[in-house]
Amino acid sequence: MQPRNMSMSGVVDLAAVKAAGEAKQKAEQARAEAARQGGAPAGAVRLVLDVDEASFEHEVLQRSAEVPVVIDFWADWCEPCKQLGPVLERLAGEYAGRFVLAKVDVEANQRLFQQFGVQSIPAVFAVVAGQALPLFQGAAPEAQIRQVLDQLVQVAEQQFGIVGVPVAPGAGEAEVPARPAGPHDAALGAAHDALDKGDLGGAVQAYKNVLSDDPGNVEAKLGLAQAELLQRVQGMDAQQVRKAAADAPGDVSAQIAAADLDLVGGHVEDAFGRLIDVIRRTAGEDRDAARVRLLELFEVIGPDDPRVTAARTALSRALF
Template identity: 35%
Template sequence: MSNPPLPGNFAGAMDLSALVNRAKAAQAPASPAAPTTPAGASSYVRDINESEMGQIVELSNTVPVILEIYGQGVTPQLGGLIEKYQGKLLLATLNADHAPQLVQALQIQGIPTVFAVIQGRPAPLFQGQAQEAEITPVLDEVLKVAAQVGVTGVLPAPENSDHDTPEAPTEPPLSPEHQRAFDALSANDWDGAEAAYRDALAKAPADTDAQAGLAQVGLLKRLGNQSADTIRAEAAKDPGNLDAQLLVADLDVSGGHLDDAFTRLLGIFTTLDTDGRETLRTRMLDYFAIAGPTHPSVIAARQRLTSLLY
């Protein structure tokens, strides 16, 4: 199996809640029924579809979620192992063939692929088939990282009827602008979502959720349906092309690799003219909004950018 190091801080990863809008996914009247438990599985394992991802994202604030992307003739493999954790982990299995939007957003390159989702943010764990002895240390590390951010819930045992499955915390209703953004995102209408977030910011310029949502929608629009290999090949072929370098940085941010994106862009800053520097600065501000101002990588990159500007 191929497994990148598990990040100690999930804040650098794309926030899935901005795509599925976790509050409305749990509250909208037209939302689908709760994720089902497939036959032969327990309450620790749920087979979901793309429209149900919002509920799983919300549960990731309570218990760490392992997201197993399968399909193309490959079936889920982690159910038995997750059972051994006795509710400390929730396994959500998702058929990639039926989830094109998430496959694109997560930049999935092969099947099966496994992610951890903690507080709405995914981080890749490994790709390909693996033995239990290889997977167990990875899952143990997920629990350690989750504990560091206070995600320590435990799902009830299947036979325990005295307790309910942890429910998503109730959040206030969305503003009309955020509701419009949610509806547009649900329809894959990036332009509509972008317009709604801009309207929200016109009313409340300090709305950090709208700032992050606008930045993430812009990133998704720029990436479009382009493959990661094509994006990287174009940038490697023309290192002096700012647009190509910015697109690779978009790709890195979408996969949670903030440091790679910041290193790439800050490394070419001094080679750019005034207009190019302003374009780069604006893009980095978008990345700062996506990751959040307290992320260590954002703090370091902001300091370096400031020193280059002044």
């Protein structure tokens, strides 16, 4: 599954941007300088930055001529942000200068939040040669985050000649703040690894093991919801599922299957609307099945997402 709204759509137009030529020249100069120095020393390149409105032009726009800048819009009250942030920080160190991470607190930087048209958080954008690219919204499995980062790095190099500023071995890890180990980190790590390898059954069981000991673990809840969704759509023929739903609007099972595909494809409102419509038109076991699936999809998106809030209101109206 691609993380919600995860897309590099629009990047094919970057070659036409006038900034490309200048960006390539600056990138070549940065690479030459890095080569002469044998790689940037540990303190020379900060891979994780706290950015505000005052520092945005220098830390993001100007820096994006040398290295792709990934922007993480977050807030302290946002639980999915707390899941996603450490993953992005660790990957910034692992990618060793092929991108840098700029963290923007939306509560303190409302203007940046509005300028980027962010609708919900966490939201992740990239800036390459001064051009903003939407990447994805919401927390997501690490494997899919890596796919988007790899694609970003490839686009930056192919379209702009930007390959980042290499750092010396070990420098990346030094830039990422250490996080105290939690009691379920090992189990969550095993679940994430299973998910990354496509072992959906193993991931589901691992997340359930965490929740059996800690029912309120937000990361495990999100991971389990995503793994179960992937498991349900695995092997589906999308064309047949959508045709069945279109041909039989009253077939609740067909509508539920189509809603799963809607969500996997990033069509969040379509998935929610489809199930709410089923709930309005049905009763008894059919209505309950649609309601349960809708609540499961809410878990995938996260309770803080405004689309979930709106859908919960619509659900209440449909039920009562």
